[in-house]
Amino acid sequence: MKDRSIFLVAGEISGDTHGAALMRALEAQGGWQFSGLGGPEMMRISGEVENWLEDAAVLGLWEVLKKYSYFSGKMDETADAIASQKPDGIVFIDYPGFNLRLAKRLRDSGYGGKLIYYISPQVWAWKKGRIKTMAELLDVMICIFPFEKELYEQSGLPTIFSGHPLVDSMEEVRDPSIARDDSLVALLPGSREREIATLFPPMLEAAKRLLNDHPGLRFTTTGATAVLTAKLREMTVEAGLADKVSVGEMSSYEIMQTAGVGVVASGTATLEAACLGLPYCLTYKVAWLTAVVARRVMSVDYLGIVNVLANREVVRELLQQQATGEGIYRELNRLLTDTEARNALKSELSDVVAMLGAGGAHEGAATAVASAFKTAS
Numbered sequence: 304m305k306d307r308s309i310f311l312v313a314g315e316i317s318g319d320t321h322g323a324a325l326m327r328a329l330e331a332q333g334g335w336q337f338s339g340l341g342g343p344e345m346m347r348i349s350g351e352v353e354n355w356l357e358d359a360a361v362l363g364l365w366e367v368l369k370k371y372s373y374f375s376g377k378m379d380e381t382a383d384a385i386a387s388q389k390p391d392g393i394v395f396i397d398y399p400g401f402n403l404r405l406a407k408r409l410r411d412s413g414y415g416g417k418l419i420y421y422i423s424p425q426v427w428a429w430k431k432g433r434i435k436t437m438a439e440l441l442d443v444m445i446c447i448f449p450f451e452k453e454l455y456e457q458s459g460l461p462t463i464f465s466g467h468p469l470v471d472s473m474e475e476v477r478d479p480s481i482a483r484d485d486s487l488v489a490l491l492p493g494s495r496e497r498e499i500a501t502l503f504p505p506m507l508e509a510a511k512r513l514l515n516d517h518p519g520l521r522f523t524t525t526g527a528t529a530v531l532t533a534k535l536r537e538m539t540v541e542a543g544l545a546d547k548v549s550v551g552e553m554s555s556y557e558i559m560q561t562a563g564v565g566v567v568a569s570g571t572a573t574l575e576a577a578c579l580g581l582p583y584c585l586t587y588k589v590a591w592l593t594a595v596v597a598r599r600v601m602s603v604d605y606l607g608i609v610n611v612l613a614n615r616e617v618v619r620e621l622l623q624q625q626a627t628g629e630g631i632y633r634e635l636n637r638l639l640t641d642t643e644a645r646n647a648l649k650s651e652l653s654d655v656v657a658m659l660g661a662g663g664a665h666e667g668a669a670t671a672v673a674s675a676f677k678t679a680s
Contacts, residue, residue, distance in 0.1 A: 307676055310390040311339035311352065312381070312405065314359035314398035319344045321422055321468055321665070322396045328669035338388060340381065341396075359401070374401065382408050392417030392676065399424035403433070406440040417675050421445045421465075421668055423455070434458045443675045445668050448612065449658050463674075465667035466660025469571075473578035474662060476556040487521050488513065488635060489558045489565025489581060490548070491572055492535075494527035498568050499534060501588050501626075506566055507542040508628025509635060514547060516636065522548040523558050564638040564645065566621075566631050569606050573618070577609050578656050582648045584619040584634040588626040609655050617651045 309329075313322040319342030326348045329335045338351035340359070345352040358373060382405065385393065393409065393416060395402035406418050420437070423446040437444070438460035446452055447467045455462040490510065492502040503524075510522050522544070526532035532551040539548045553561065555572065559579040567573050569587035576583050585607045605611050609618050621630045638645050660667075 306334050306336045307392070308336040308338070308388070308390040309392050309394055309672070310385055310388065311337060311341060311345065311394045311396060312398065312402055313339075313341040313345065313396040314356070314401055316342060316356065318342075318396040318398055318422065319356060322394075323348055324468065324665040325394070325396075325421060325668050325672070328665045329672065331666075332669065332673060338384075338390065339394075359398075377401075378405060378408065381405060382412065385409065385414065386412070390416060392419060392672075394672065395420045397422040397424060399433075403437065403440070407436075410440050417442045419443045419445065419672055419675055421672075422447060423451050434460075443671065445671045447659075447664065448608075449660075450612070463667070463671040464660070465671060466662065466664035467574075468664040469574055469578060470656070470659050470662050471664055473556075473575060477579065478557075478560060481557065481560040483563055484521075484561055485563035485639075486517075486519055487523060487562045488639075489562035489567070489576075489583070490522055490524040491555060491558065491565060491567045491576075492524070493568035493570060493572070494531070496531065496534070499526070499531060499538075502568050502586060503535060503538055504542075505586075505626060505628040505631055507538065507544060507548070509566070509631035510544060510548065511542070512628060512632040513635060513639070517639065520547075520639075523550075523553060523562065524548060525551045525553060525555055525558060527555075564635055566635060569620075569622075573607050573609060577618075577652045578659075580649060580652065582638050582645050582652070584621060584631065584638070586621040586626045586631060588623055609652065612655050612658055613651070617648070617655060 311322050313319050322341050323344035326337055337349040340355050341352045342354050342356040346354045418441045420441050423444055435458055438458035444455045444460050444462040445465050446462055449464050452462045452464045490506040492499045492506055513520055524535055526535050536550040539545055539550055559576045559581045565581050565583040566586055567576050567583045569585050573585050606620055607618050610616050619634045
């Protein structure tokens with residue numbers, strides 16, 4: 304039997320990572336040819352994948368609008384390439400703004416190959432109405448959160464839960480030789496400059512308050528880049544805490560495995576912290592207008608994915624007006640002084656992480672892709 308051909312589309316760094324891992328898992332089975340749009344990781348596996356991340360990975364509505372003509376042209380170019388290559392199937396990897404429009408374009412043009420989505424966009428949080436549209440366009444959804452399977456299948460879309468890739472990546476960085484230090488507190492304000500500017504000052508204020516009660520405490524943080532680490536160091540010095548807060552001496556993964564408790568900005572890091580067993584509270588703050596709009600469109604009761612998975616507040620969420628030095632201090636102090644509460648949180652985090660699967664997410668996704676083609680004519 305001739306090799307199956309797949310055209311993959313990823314538009315962000317994380318999508319490139321997941322796409323490359325999926326390609327490697329499919330390669331291990333043999334019998335696949337790859338082309339498409341992605342990043343350097345995917346391009347290393349197949350020279351037929353174009354690296355377009357520099358243009359594709361834009362953030363925010365305004366940035367997208369500024370590049371409207373580029374994305375419009377890229378849509379035409381991609382649809383033409385697929386019509387010319389006639390691949391057996393398309394694998395869309397997250398990146399819903401572009402990928403869902405491309406899926407509709409292909410269906411409208413009569414494309415008869417398989418349309419498979421990997422890494423479901425978080426429509427359950429923002430735009431549940433999209434689920435019906437996706438069910439009409441796609442052949443298979445491969446999701447990474449267990450509750451997504453029921454949501455999509457209710458709409459008639461065949462859905463496979465492959466497990467979450469983070470389970471595998473966190474196993475790779477887990478170091479059993481690291482011991483927790485109950486006198487060390489993690490301060491993790493996020494990976495963007497705006498997050499650091501907004502969230503690190505109240506974290507430092509909380510650190511000062513905690514030191515009044517627990518003079519022996521130490522704190523640690525790090526930035527996602529050298530520039531952000533330097534900014535954190537500068538802010539720590541300005542706060543007069545240079546001797547109490549170590550900056551950039553450990554990676555974020557080492558911090559999550561070493562600290563006794565911590566405060567973590569909402570985002571992927573909160574799930575990483577859960578996987579690595581750090582008892583923590585979550586914090587986040589955006590402009591008031593953004594918060595008002597978000598409250599109106601959000602379809603879930605919680606911001607943190609751990610709480611979404613558990614459908615209750617396992618991790619304390621300190622958002623907007625609660626994202627203060629006083630609020631962070633109170634919750635960290637509770638975790639530091641209440642051993643029973645801290646241990647209960649560790650146990651609950653472990654239970655939630657178990658919901659993400661036992662590992663092998665990309666291999667599971669590859670199996671799902673292969674199974675989808677078994678029904679192809």
